[in-house]
Amino acid sequence: xxxISQKPSRDICQxxxxxxxxxxxxxxxxxxxxxxxQPGQSLTLIATANQGSEATYESGFVIDKFPISRPNLxxxxxxxxxxxxxxxxxxxxxVEFTGEGxxxxxxxxxxxx
Amino acid sequence: xxxxxxxxxxLSVPEGAIASLNCTYSDRxxxxxxxxxxYSGKSPELIMSIYSNGDKEDGRFTAQLNxxxxxxxxxxxxxxxxxxxxxxxxxxxxxxxIPTFGRGTSLxxxx
Numbered sequence: 001x002x003x004i005s006q007k008p009s010r011d012i013c014q015x016x017x018x019x020x021x022x023x024x025x026x027x028x029x030x031x032x033x034x035x036x037x038q039p040g041q042s043l044t045l046i047a048t049a050n051q052g053s054e055a056t057y058e059s060g061f062v063i064d065k066f067p068i069s070r071p072n073l074x075x076x077x078x079x080x081x082x083x084x085x086x087x088x089x090x091x092x093x094x095v096e097f098t099g100e101g102x103x104x105x106x107x108x109x110x111x112x113x
Numbered sequence: 114x115x116x117x118x119x120x121x122x123x124l125s126v127p128e129g130a131i132a133s134l135n136c137t138y139s140d141r142x143x144x145x146x147x148x149x150x151x152y153s154g155k156s157p158e159l160i161m162s163i164y165s166n167g168d169k170e171d172g173r174f175t176a177q178l179n180x181x182x183x184x185x186x187x188x189x190x191x192x193x194x195x196x197x198x199x200x201x202x203x204x205x206x207x208x209x210x211i212p213t214f215g216r217g218t219s220l221x222x223x224x
Contacts, residue, residue: 001159033211040121043157043201043214092156101147101159102203102212109154 002027002095006105013083013112020079021108023093028073033094033102034066043092049076083112115140115206119215126222132189134200134218139183142207146178146185149201151217157201161187192222 003026013019023032034046047055047068055068069077080087093105116139126132134148145164149157163169163176163185175188185204189196199219203212 040216042117042216045211048211096210101162102149102157103159104156107156 001100002029002097002103004093004095004103004105006093006108008108009106010109011111013110015084015112017083018079018081019083019110020077021091021093022077023075023105025074025095029095029097030073031096032070032076033096034068034078035092035094037090037092046078080110085112088112115213117202117204117213117215119202119218121216121218123219123221126192126220128192128194128222128224130192132192132196132220132222134187134220135184136186136202136215137184138204140204140206141180141183143204144207145205145212146176147203147212148176148187149203151199151201153198194222194224196220197222
């Protein structure tokens with residue numbers, strides 16, 4: 001299975017600022033996925049990032065708020081823009097290898113104050 | 114709305130007992146089913162996948178799938194305190210390669 005390095009592991013940010021989260025995979029993958037997990041809640045898919053094309057966003061998530069980059073087959077970033085306390089959550093990147101299920105990064109615990 | 118439902122728990126079992134975790138899903142055409150374990154403060158890790166009706170065993174873990182009744186379960190035999198975690202059920206609904214996750218069941222194994 002893949003190894004994903006995600007950073008930062010946690011951050012405390014002021015409202016109105018932006019944070020960029022990075023994920024590096026040790027293998028080439030076609031798609032990378034960004035999830036949000038709020039306290040006591042399930043994993044919610046934010047968007048799917050393909051290399052060389054625009055990310056595909058799920059209902060309720062927009063590019064202006066969560067811009068994503070995917071410059072190559074091993075790396076992606078998610079930016080949380082113009083943050084508010086409601087954005088406080090754990091953000092996870094993930095990849096999938098056929099038949100092996102999903103592997104997750106270690107997560108970024110974001111607190112907006 | 115395609116859903117995956119789990120009892121949030123907590124499910125408390127004594128050490129050495131069998132823990133039974135259940136999950137139901139709404140889409141009858143679902144094809145792939147996964148169980149993830151998530152320790153507090155950590156990210157989910159895949160522990161079992163199952164694709165066809167019946168049982169699949171891996172060590173102390175057994176996944177059971179019943180497509181007709183639209184449920185999938187996870188049995189943990191000889192439960193250990195180290196099994197205490199939240200267990201997430203994930204289902205690939207018909208036509209989707211992206212899983213829908215349940216909210217998870219918190220399992221507590223007490224000595």
